[in-house]
């Protein structure tokens with residue numbers, strides 16, 4: 001992958017290129033992000049850049065044998081670790097290598113893919129993946145071998161927070177005595193769940209949200225949107241490409257959470273606290289994935305109401321049968337609410353990712369809606 005194929009993140013690209021030319025590359029780096037900011041694409045472009053003998057000041061060449069193998073993720077000195085789990089057809093102790101073909105296909109098709117999307121492709125969507133001690137042993141074996149092509153060896157660990165305790169301890173040992181010419185690149189969306197001893201051995205790169213303008217341009221091209229609409233989606237998504245994509249595709253489908261969301265908005269507007277509580281109690285009982293879906297749907301509702309309130313109903317994509325309801329909401333909701341509402345929902349999404357207690361997350365979100373709507 002080229003740096004130029006990574007959306008935005010110019011500051012980080014510049015840092016990485018500087019690091020490459022200084023030849024002072026840390027043995028272990030941790031790229032932290034929120035889903036959809038682009039940590040994995042950055043790591044893939046960085047590895048390609050480091051290995052390319054014909055790189056320019058700005059990017060890898062993309063055509064030499066090394067670039068070609070790295071872009072297909074088949075370079076023998078580039079290894080991948082990612083969370084996996086058992087499938088009905090798989091062995092009892094699955095490791096990343098069992099899913100490497102799916103990994104290559106999925107990441108090639110979309111380096112911004114989400115954890116859940118990857119699990120679906122692997123056929124493990126009902127379980128959480130993990131990085132086991134069997135995996136850590138395999139990392140050890142691979143990195144202790146001599147590089148096949150005589151250059152550096154790279155290990156990319158995607159979603160390092162999924163390492164269990166044993167795997168973490170084993171990886172830590174590797175970090176304490178890193179083999180020569182070996183580089184570990186960890187990606188994490190929940191670095192607070194990684195052992196502090198591992199964190200302290202990594203150079204940490206905080207990948208920020210994609211800037212709104214760049215993200216809007218990408219969305220405009222990918223989805224053939226009007227510039228104003230693309231800009232709005234970019235803002236609502238909080239700089240996350242995967243979140244923006246999901247919101248856009250859901251906006252064209254009818255929402256599975258219509259009645260819950262309608263009830264939440266109506267009862268908050270009419271200051272009916274007991275009904276607000278009923279809604280959040282129901283949402284708190286859903287699975288983690290469904291809770292996320294609820295939040296994405298709620299974001300979409302707010303976007304639609306906002307578009308109507310600023311006099312752009314054409315961009316709201318409200319089905320004809322609901323136009324009147326949305327018009328009434330738009331006339332009753334205080335304009336100051338929109339920005340805050342989006343922040344509250346994005347905070348709830350972050351809390352779901354961090355496995356905060358559901359009751360707490362939705363009691364808080366319900367209260368905030370009740371008070372500020």
Ligand SMILES: [Zn+2]
Nearest residue numbers: 052061064067
């Ligand atoms: Zn090259």
